[in-house]
Amino acid sequence: MNEQPKPKKQIGAPMNRVDARQKVTGAATYSAEYQLPNMTYAVLVGSTVTKGRLTGIDTKAAERAPGVLAVITHLNAPKPPSPKPEGKDPSQPQTQGNPLQVFNDDKIRFNDQPIAVVVADSWERARYAAGLVQAQYAKEAHQTNLEANADKAFLPTAAKKNPKHPMNDYQRGQVDAYKTGAVKLESEYVIPTEVHHPMELQAITAHWEAPDRLTLYDKTQGTLATRRDFAKQWNLPEENVKVIATYVGGAFGNALHSWPHESAAILAAKVVNRPVKLMLTREQMFTMVGYRPYTWQKLGMSATPDGKITGITHESIGQTSTYEEFTEATLAQTRMMYQSPNVTTRYRLAALDIGSPIWMRGPGEATGAFALESAMDEMAYLLNLDPLEFRLRNYTDEDPEKNKPWSTKFLKECYKLGADRIGWSKRQLKPGSLRDGDWLIGYGMGVGTFGAHRGAATVGAQLLPNGTVLLQCATTDIGPGTGTAMTQIAADTLGISPDKIKFELGNSSFPKAVTQGGSSTVNSVGPATQEACLALKDKLRTLAGAAFSTAKAEDITFEGGQTVMRNDANGKLPLQIGLRNNPSVKVSYSDILRQNGQQNVSATVEAKPGGEGQKYSMYSFSVHFAEVRVHQLTGEVRVSKLVSCADAGTIVNEKTAGNQMKGGAVGGIGMALMEHARIDDRFGRYVTKDFADYHVPVHADSPAVEVAFVNQPDPHVNALGTKGIGEIAIIGVAPAIANAVFNATGKRIRELPITPDKLI
Amino acid sequence: MNQFQYVRPTKQQAAIEAVAKDATATFIAGGTNLVDLMKRGVMTPQKLVDINRLPLTRIDADPGKLRIGALALNSTVADDKQVRARQPLLALALNAGASAQLRNMATVGGNMLQRTRCSYFYDTTMPCNKREPGTGCGALEGINRMHAIFGFSDKCIAVHPSDMSVALVALDATVQVSGPKGNRSIPFAELHRLPGDMPQKDTTLEPGELITAVDVPDGPFTKHVHYQKVRERASYAFALLSVAAALDLDSNNIIKAARLAMGGVAHKPWRLTAAEQALVGKPATEETFRQAATVAMQGAKAFKHNAYKLQLGPNTIIQALKTAASAA
Incomplete structure (x- = not known):
């Protein structure tokens, strides 16, 4: 029998990004790069005080400046019908x-709060005129220091209202049991303010195409969330607002919310009745x-002398603004990572006169893991145990928080991979045992976990007459390679080559999907892609008529403009169509379409989670191992080796998944060693205002990060077996480095970043 | 950014006159610092006199000295064979500064005239006597971890940010200047000044004076040199503190001559002549270096956030000298 080779499996392959060429050649269009006829340009003017009221604002000089079309302030701004957009992320x-x-009013809530927007016929003219706006203020005393306001910290309102809210105090076993433990520690940890700073600056082009039709070319992680927010703000039907974010140049979470500059651009476009960038x-x-x-x-922990944890208490106070309560899952990992009969967590907020925070990669889990994983290392030292052995002695085979089995957990396998x-x-x-000249060498580890979140997603699939398949979904790709992963999933499901597939995303007009955040995209959009492709095949099978009536969807492939039912090894083709000696049945698309009087064949399918979350605790896991060198005289720290291992379920693309892990590791180096946004509390203003003062790692700070995946499918999260990667890539990296610094020097740094001044 | 006039003379005298007769005019060369300052409104010149057409890019290997034109690029100087052979410390310091892209734009003259990176100087809403005399010093009671431990005044505690200048002051360089009153030479140590009551004045240059070249005299410091820069990441960051060290050792490892200067500690590159004297005649050992470091730090005084420099200073001096002594 003449067998044809099966098409190469794409899922798992290190396929190049489908949009790599566009990105590296500049052909990819980002939100600040759209050119519309009659474009105008807007520049914001920010408050120079931190709290108080605007008592006067002089815009005359700005209005007279060349090219200026409008200067909008609270005195003349039109009021949107609903002044309260909602910023929410479904995951x-x-x-x-x-x-x-x-x-909206004269109130100043934080320094650099936009108080005016200047619109001109060029960006340079708008910027010049913005510098001419003069404001007077009635200043009020402000608060920008968390520790000075720790005594006013409060339980989040959502938790007060709902006793089942996850931000409530958590208790398992006895309250604060660690205090009476045999071996105990109590340590305080601080993570300073860090800023996302993706390479692409936040930008929006707002265009009122009609008085009730708005198009936004916007940097967002959720085209639908942005659409919903601004449709609501302007009291428009959602379908009248279109949000386009075809390319997003990194975001790390800062495009998960609707921000003041977006509102300002939309208002300005309304006022000048032209597109505003x-x-x-x-x-x-x-x-x-x-x-x-x-x-x-603050983390308290107790253990038996043989290394069994008996109690953990983890408390945190996070910063939020005075007008929004931002919460994150800082204490989540502490509740489920290690066995302990007694666990207490208490989450509080302090409201400061600073703009609202937003999830930054790894979000609260990365913050919390710094405390938990540092404390694990501290306790291992108290017990004179290898920190890896200490973690193994407290490994959990089921979720101790929810008392459910894990859907899958291959963290032990990650430990082994990484340790090797x-x-x-x-x-x-013993700290300080290894050295190379003046460089002290140390090793440390840190563990990370993040929920394998999945939301509902819909993908539309169309087979076009030329034999290519077009897939569409409103989800975004902020850099992980979503379009590439989906192309691979579609290729395997359809049995066709990836270059015959186009996956379009980043447009709110496309079928619905989750916001890209919380490591949930592949978990959610992946199954929708798979199911849409299966539905497409099924439709074709039906349309192809009698010849295919007995075939199963998985036996059908598309080749050379034809629908092909393989008559492969098993020779199961029905005898009655007389093809015993033929390799396959082939019907051209054009024939199928013509026979059925159709231009194309399409299927749109929604895929959503079922009851698996009730039965299983579903998490991704990671462990990071760091080797650091610390100069004993200058206190400089160099990460000389970093190994990140993940149990993230099925790896759809080894290359882009590895790339995510490496990016997260580099972010973790920044978190551990340099990122620190500092405010001078006297003024309430940042003194770190640019990349000269706010440091992120340069190439020389990053070793070649080694990545290893367990790559075992999780049969419960979805049919693909994925669990999510983006967050676990960074969660646990900072404590791995801090623990390695301790191993090198004997100095325990509990306040990040670990700069040279803290080590000499 | 304010609106400004722009001229690009091809004759040195025309450039000097353009700035000398207009108090609001300033020279621009690579622009790597000035353009940033203009964007932020920290400097608001009404006229930019672009000197890039002036013939000041040459590096002349004269007998007894190198004469480096003011418009020679930082990257060109760092890669120059004569510089690397005769003044390797200068090449090391240049390559420790900024990034490759910036070194390809920045000139030698501009490098020495770059302004402090003090955050308060950069933010026009904050007090700063250097930017706006009489408004106070924001850093004095503020976030002053990058700030001076030597030579400051109650008007200003900013530091000079250049790496190259630390090497040049150690190497006894001389700045060649041309101005409305003619040409003159300024010993490098006298180019920059301490803030005193006039922190707005960074240097001793007179209005309209143009740096045309810097002369670096030949010396015995062709082998045992090191520029140790401590910063918060591996590259592309201003120094928390830096040390330029140069030693001349005899066959018994006795120090015949020494040069030592620090960056990131004062309003000017900080030459450590007393510490140099403490090194001469002694064996090149860690103990000798430690004693010199102690001498070097005499008179240092810290503020709330920069006390670490009192320890980082001597440590970095020791490290720089150790590395210089062992350089093969």
Whole structure:
């Protein structure tokens, strides 16, 4: 029998990004790059005080400046019908409160709050005129320091209202049992404010195509969330608002919310009745599009002398703004990662006169893991145990928080992979044991976990007459390679080559999907892609008529403009169509379409989670191993080796998944060693305003990160077996480095970042 | 950014006159610092006199000295064979500064005239006597972890940010200047000044004076040199503190001559002559270096957030000298 080779399996292959060429050649269009006829340009003017009221604002000089079309302030701004857009991300707890509505009143809530927007016929003219706006203020005393306001910390309102809300105090066993433990520790940890700073600045082009039709070319992680927010703000039917985010140049969470500059651009476009383009400056990226909140934590832990944890108490106070309550899952990992009969967690907020925070990669889990995983290391030292052995002695085979089995958990396998690759056996328990000249060498580890979230998603699939398949979904791709992964899933499901598939995303007009955040995209959109492709095949099978009537969808492929039912090894083709000696049945698309009087064949399918979340606890896991070198005289820290291992279920693309892990690891180096947005509390203003003061790692700070995946499918999260990667890539990296620094030097740094001044 | 006039003279005298007769005019070369300052409204020149057409890019290997034109690019100087052979410390310091892209734009003259990176100087809403005399010093009681431990005044505690200048002050360079009153030479140590009551004045240059070249005299420091820069990441960051060290050792490892200067500690590159004297005649050992470091730190005084420099200073001096001594 003449067998044809099966098409190459794409899922798991290290396929190049489908949009790589567009990105590296500049052909990809980002939100600040759309050119519309009659375009105008807007520049924001920010408050120079931190709290108080605007008592006067002089816009005359700006209005007279060349090319200026409008200067909009609270005195002349039109009021949208509903001044309260909602910023929500479906994969995360909600931000409670009212996102800042620009130019709505004279109140100043944070420094650099937009107080005016200048619109001109060129960006340079708008910027010049913005510098001419003069404001007077009645200043009020402000609060920008969390520790000075820790005594006013409060339980989030959502938790007060709902005793089942996850931000409530958690208790398993006895309250604060660690205090009476045999071996105990109590440590405080601080994560300073960190800012997302993706390479692409936040930008929006707002265009009122008609008085009730709005199109936004916007940097967002959720085209539908943005559409919903601004449709609501302007009291429009959602279908009248179109949000386009075909390419997003990184975001790390800061495009999970609707921000003041977006409202300002939309208002300005209304006023000048022309398209308005508004791009933030790097300085403005510090003040008005979120950040990882400054968080104070205290962790108490007790253990038996043979290394069994008997109690953990983890408390945190995170920073939020005065107008929104931003919460995140800082304490989640502590409740489920290790066995302990007694666990207490208490989450509080402190409201400060600073713009609202927003989830930053890994979000609260990364903040919490710094405390938990540092404390695990501290306890291992108290017990004179290898920190890896200590973790193994407290490994959980089912979720101790929810008392459910894990859907899958291959963290032990990750430990083994990582320990082998870093050379954990070289590690000495005694700090300062290894050195190379003046460089002290240390090893550390940190564990991360994040929920394998899945939401409902819909994908539309069309087979076009030329034999290509077009898939569409409203989800975005902020950099992980969503379109590439979906192309691979579609290729395997359809049995056709990836170059015959086009996956379009980043447009609110496409079928619905989750916001890209919380590591949920592949978990959610992947199954929708798979099911849409299966539905498409099924439709074709039916349309192809008698010849295919007995075939199963999986036996059908598409080749060379034809629908092909393989007569492969099993020779199961029905005798009556006389094809015993033919390799396959082939019917051309055009024939199928003509026979059925159709231009194309399409299927749109929604895929959503079922009851699996009730039965199983579903998480991704990671472990990071760091080798650091610390200069004993200058206190400089260099991460000389970093190994990140993940149990993230099926790996759809080894290359882009590895790329996510490496990016997360580099983000973790920044978190551990340099990222620190500092405010001078006297003024309530950041003194770190650019990349000269706010450091992120450069190439020389990052070793070649080694990545290993367990790559075992999770049969419960979805049919693909994926669990999500984006967050676990960074969660646990910072404590791995901090623990390695301790192993090298004997110095325990509990306040990040670990800069040279803390080590000399 | 304010509106400004732009001229690009091809004759040195025309450039000097353009700035000398207009108090609101300033020279621009690579622009890597000035353009940023203009974008932020920290500097608001009404006229930019672009000197990039002036013939000041040459590096002349003269007998006894190198004469480096003011418009020679940082990257060109760092890669120059004569510079690397005769003044390797200068090449090391240049390559420790900024990024490759910036070194390809920045000139030698501009590098020495770059302004402090003090956050308060950069933010026009904050007090700063250097930017706006009489408004106070924001850093004095503020976030001053990058700030001075030597030579400051109650008007200003900013530091000079250049790496190259730390090497040049150690190497006894001389700045060649041309101005409305003619040409003159300024010993490098006298180019920058301490803030005193006039922190707005960074240097001793007179209005309209143009740096045309810097002369670096030949010396014995062709082998045992090191530029140790401590920063918060591996590259592309201003120094928390830096040390330029140069030693001349005899066959018994006795120090015949030494040069030592620090960056990131004062309003000017900080030459450590007393510490140099403490090194001469002694064996090149860690103990000798430690004693010199102690001498070097005499008179240092810290503020709330920069006390670490009192320890980082001597540590970095020791490290720089150790590395210089062992350089093969």
